[in-house]
Amino acid sequence: MKKLKQILLLTLITLIISGTCLAQNKVIVSGYINDGETGERLAGATIYSAIEQKGASCNNYGFFSLILPAKSTELIARFVGYEAKSITINIEKDTIINIYLFANNVIGEVEVKASAKEDFLLSPTMSMHQISAKDIGKIPAALGEPDVLKAIQLLPGVFFAQEGNTGFSVRGGNPDQTLILLDGVPVYNVNHLWGFMSLFNNDAIKGAKLYKGGLPARFGGRLSSVLDISMKEGNIKKKSGTFSISPIAARYTFESPIVKDKASFMLSARRTWLDALLQGYQRLEGQNDSEGAQLTTYGFWDINAKANWIINQNNRLYLSFYTGKDAFIHEDKEGNFNDYLKFSYNWQNLTSVLRWNHAFNPSLFANFSFYNSQFKQEYSTKFENNGKNSFIGYNKLNDISAKGDFDWYPSFAKNMKFGYKLSLQKFSPEIISIKDDSTSIELNKDIFTENLIANVYAEGEFDFSEKLTANIGARIGFFSANKRKYFSFQPRVSMRYLISNDLSGKISYSRMKQYLHQLQNTTLGIPTELWVSSTKNIKPGTSNLYSAGLFYQPSGKIQFSTEIYYSSLQNLIKYKQGIEALKERGESWEDYITSGNGKTCGIEFMAEKKSGIFTGWISYTLSRSTRQFDEINFGNTFPYAYDRRHQLSVYTNLFLGTKSKKGRKINTTLSTTFNFASGNNITLATQEYQAIPLPFMEGSRYSAKWFSKRSLINQENNFRMPNFHNLSISYNIERKLNGKSSIWNFSIYNVYNRRNPWYYYKKSNQIKQVSIFPIMPSISFTYKW
Amino acid sequence: MSLRIAIKTMSILTFILINGCIEDVQLNLKDEEPEIVLNCILNTGQDTVTAWLSKSQLISENKPFVAIKDAEISLREDGVTIGEFIWQDSSAYILPIKPEPGKKYKIEAKVGGKTVWAETNIPDPVFATIQIAKYNFVGKNYMVSLTDDPNTTNYYWISAYGREGREEDQQYNIAFAIFSNFLYADDFNQRVSEYGGYNFEYEYYLRFTDKEIQNKPVDVVFVPAGINLPHQVFLLSTDVHLDKYMKSSILLEQMDIFVTESPNTYSPFPVYSNIYGGTGIFGSMNSISKTFSKK
Incomplete structure (x- = not known):
């Protein structure tokens, strides 16, 4: 055993040395790929050397690192929706470059081949979908509010909870088994309007990535999937803004450099006017006139803010807030x-994160984050203006975490990622406070749980041959709460085999742990859910996710995929x-829950056309998802609520053409979505x-009759x-003049x-x-400048 | 509490956002084996125990429930059989015994080779006083005073029974609501009130358990609503089964009312049952009451 340890240690040292000390004729080209208009970093953009037949993808912060021979070479940078850029550089030593790409506005001619191929065909990562805010904006939306959580429900393996609802299940998992991140921070409740809208303002986000299976080791904490949403960074080149108005809300987003090319900010706010409509209605009805002042209002709002500062080539700070x-x-x-009575029911999210990007050297990039995420749901009744006579109940979750994520580009692997995360979470469920003139009662104040979670992970992408690439990693977790400790080892493997130039096969396995749970009082999709922690009696959830698939890309415009999956929970x-x-x-x-297991399996198909005047996709999923709890249904297995046997989604976007009128360029598009799904249970x-x-x-009394049955x-x-089935369409007219545009959406x-x-x-x-x-x-109407 | 608030809030939302659409449908329900239904409540204030036996039916059937007549039903007290129930034409079985507080009872019904059974422990006697409260609020205010016995688990239900409508109609019923500020009341059937200086109203009964009042003397002051004098004010002390049955029944009724008033959301609610091999309820209770008339 001791000898084995020595060998392992020696191997590790050798790998590190060989990774950092390159052969003399090789150099590292690293840097960032950015949006030429806004200066935003382009996560997922690719850089490729055709001569060396070698390429790399940018990480979440637009950073890439590529090892090349020390000689003149041509590099091509690409990203979906942007014009490719070719640069020729003579590299003699390690070099840092900044590349700017510009959006290609000529619809139908967007060259997407290389980047699409990198992610879709060549990467060992599977079961991943990426969708940009621009794409989300094109999808027909109920009441004109584009919504990322509704957009992803058109993807294979993603099952909607109920019509018009943002709740979703990924591959048969529970909704709480999807980790939803906003700029890397978990968001614990994602609903406005009881789930009819998500809290993600589409004008404030850049896009989202959904990982449904084959989860890399850098992700953890949930059993089924990860939805990684990123906020816009703020235009570092010039002032810009967006104003949108829909039948339900108005949104305003402003971006501006603080110091050009050095620092910028983005501020976005959204507010519904449901409350104004309600008040107007009540005024018409005379319900809140001066004599009988009754008022019922409902409203929501949200604010996204972000600032970033490029300190120098190697350091950048981000501060995000929601x-x-x-x-x-x-x-x-x-x-x-009574002179006064006020009843209120509200829920609020608050997230904030400070991130520091630091490039230690051309082959080692790090991001350090410190964040806080809070969710509070409160209902209260106050009988006096001063609130002395009151009934207040609330649930609260507070998560403070620090993490470090490292991207290392050694010579022996395409890339290595490793990192740590420390979290302190406090769950205060069902706190009740009742006060009257003489007495006060506080209930459940001592039923809170404080837990400490520590995780470390490492993963690496290795080319075993020209055809075989694998991402191998593991996550090790430690959880402690109420003197109970749980350790976990979570291996992750995904492999890609390139069968031909346009066809690859992939397989993956992930073991996941979840230390918190969501309890639902009812089948309603409203926030009566309660987040609770694992405890000495409640074990962390565990899942094993298996996937395999074939990926076929006959051209850069069209791609087909099929995946089968099986998960045990x-x-x-x-x-x-x-x-x-x-x-x-x-x-x-804790005294009223029962624990059990689940199984899910399915097969997914997806055909997607990514560019041209006609774009869109068709997805189909055949699936099954069951649950078994000893104390429910006599211990028998029963179908899961979102077990929809068949689900078909079709999304199309047709560019109808461009006209010029009085110097304005007018683009029109027609989008449709069609959904068919087996009914839920x-x-x-x-x-x-x-x-x-x-x-x-x-x-x-009449009630006696009711009580007889x-x-x-x-x-x-x-x-x-x-x-279930429905069809939705939307027609867009976009007028452009001098860099400003107005969009009408019907x-x-x-x-x-x-x-x-x-x-x-x-x-x-x-x-x-x-x-x-x-x-x-x-x-709905949008104005951009 | 949160569920009801959510439903109420959802009603407003639905009104604004969505045109609710309700239509009659025929559901394609699979045939299911009917369950045997046994209902019996032991009341220490009564000299006869009554049991009802019937079968469940599909919701689409819409026909009267048929009583099971040829069953053998027996009752045991602390493990000893104390009698067999006799079928009555009133579609029920009766056994002329007076249940005793503090004892354990088991009921067993044999129907065509099937046996259904359940047990209950009758709560110990409850000691409380019921009097008119000196409150300056509208209506007849009553006060129930009791000190909980810390050695037993108690589930208390307070309400009043009175005349409904005109005197000559001689219709009597339970109060449709209890108005009170009692801090320890269960909020499951609570609504915010604007009546008579009371902050809350409770549908039919005001329920509380001894969990928060161990060894504490408490005075429950309240006004029963919707009934005229004479008022029979009562305090029930139920066993755990009857307590859960009553609570879940009222919750289900609330859900049915919500769905009728605001057809936007619905979640079926399971009614508590302690019948092994079937469904229904076998529970027990003690009660004390006092009648207040005009005089």
Whole structure:
């Protein structure tokens, strides 16, 4: 054993030395690829030397590093939607270069071949999709609000929760098993409007990457997938802005250099005017006039802000901030006997992160982050202006973390990534405070959990031959809470074999751990969810994700892929059935949960056309997802709520042409989406039975009749809803003049007015179906300068 | 609490955003084996125990429930059989015994080779006083005073029973709401109130457990709503099964009312049952009450 350790140590030292001390005739070309208009770094852009047949992809901060012979060479930099740029440099020593690419606005002629090939065909990473804010903006959206969380629901393996809802399940996992990151910070609640909109303002984001399987070791903390959303950095070249208005909200984004080419900021705000509509309606109804001042409002807003400072070629600082809030308020200033009554229900997210990019040398790049993410959900009733007489309940989560991520480009591997993360999380669930004139009660104050999580990881991409490339890594985790410790080892492997120049096969395996869980009181997609930590009794969730796929790219414009997957999920938790009746106020959630397992499998197909006047994709998924809990459904396996056997999504974008009028260039496009999916599974009371009235209810009141019958739920998720389908279209007119543009968007959601069921209930011996999204036309407007 | 708030809020949202669309449908439900339904509540204030036995049916059937007549139902007290129930024409089975506080009972029904059964422990007697409260608020204010026994787990339910409507109709019913500021009340059926100086109203009953009032004397002051004098004010002390059955039944009723008033969201709610081999309830309770008339 000791000898083995010595060999391993020796090998490691040799690798490090060989990685940093290059052969004399080789040099390192490193640097950044940037957007020429805004100066933003282009994550995922590629650089390629045709002579050496060697290339590299930029990391999340636009940094690349490439080892080349010390001689004159031509390098081509590319990125999706940008004109490729070729530079010839004579390199004699390690060199740092900055490359600027400019967006190609000639639709249909965008050269995407190399970068697409790098990610799609050559990279060992599989089950990954990337979507830009610009692409998201083209997808028809209900009520004209483009939404990243709805856009990704068109991808294979991503199942929507309910119509119009941002909730989603990736490959049969629970919604809480997707790690949603905003500039690297986990966001614990992503909903506005009870899930009908996400909190991600499309004008403030750059794009998103979704990892559905084969997760690299740098990601951890969730069982199923990662959605990595990045905010815009702020235009470092010139002032620019966007103003958007839709039937539901208005958005304003402003970007500006602080010092040109050195520092910039971006500030974006969004606010709904639902509250104004509500107040207007109530005024018309006379509900809040001076004599009977009653007011009910609902509103939400959010703010994204980011600043960055290029200190020098090797150092850059980023400061990002997000906050958003939803609030429902009912105020009554003239009750019969009370002078004042205020009821409110609100939830708020707050994230902030400071990041420092540092290039130690041309082959070692690091990013250090320190962040805080908070989520609070509160409901309160106040009976006096001063709040002395009140009932307040809240759930709160506070996450403070520090992490370091290193990108190393040694000679023995394409790249190596390693890093660490330390998190301190505090969960304060179901805190209740009740006060009246003489007494006050505080409940559950001691049911909080504080945990410490430490993770280290390392992964490397290795070329074993011209055809075989692998990304091999592992993540080691340590969790401690309430004197209970859990260790984990999470190996990750993904391999690519290049079958021919346009066809590759990939396989992957990932083992994941999740130290926090989300409990849902009901099947509603609203924030009645409760984030809780693993404890001495509640083990961390574990998953094993297996994927295999074929990737075919006959040309740079078209690509096809198919993947099969299987996942096993252990130590999932769920409330016991009937929790609302069982749990007493002041008792811990921990006493009322049951743990179990899940299994998911499926096959996905996707065909995508990435450029030309006609773009879009078709995706299809055949899948199955089940759960088993000892204390639910008599221990029998039952289908998971989002187990949709078939799901088909079609997205098309057709460029209709360009006209010139009074010096203005007018572009028009037509986009459509079509969705078809098997119905989701709901728990339906399929039987009813004779009951006895409750004590003293044997009288004649109507309620006695109700209490003579009860509905009976035999099984969890026992009814599959009818098939879901709808079609949406949007027509865009974009007018451009002198670098400014205005965009009118005309959308129709659910064109043929399909009444997809939302739920069922029974009334007067008749089963009723409720549908909530009929045909909905909308108009939105965007102005950019 | 949060669920009801969310539903209420959701109602407003739906009103603004979406045109709700409701239509009658026929669901293609699979045939399911009906379950045997046994219902029986032991009340120490009654001299006869009544049990109902029937079968469940699909929600699409819409026909009256049929009682099972040919069953053998027995009752055991602390492990000893104390009697067999007799079928009555009133579609129920009866057994003329008076259940005793503090004892354990088991009911067993045999129906065509199947047996369903359940157990209950009758709570110990509860000692409380019921009187008129000296509050200056509107309505008849009552006060129930009790000191909890720390050695037992108790589930308390307070309400009142009274005349409904005109005197000559002689209709009686439970109060549709209890108005109170009692801090230890369970909020599951709570709404914010604007009546008579009380902050909250509770649908039908005001429920509380002894979890927060161990060894503490408490006074529950309240006004029953929707009934006229005479008022029979009562305090129930139930076993855990009847308690959960009552609570889940009221929650289900609330959900059904919400869905009718604001058809935007619905989550079916399972009603508690402690019947092995079937469904229904076998629970027990003690009660004390006092009647207040005009005089």
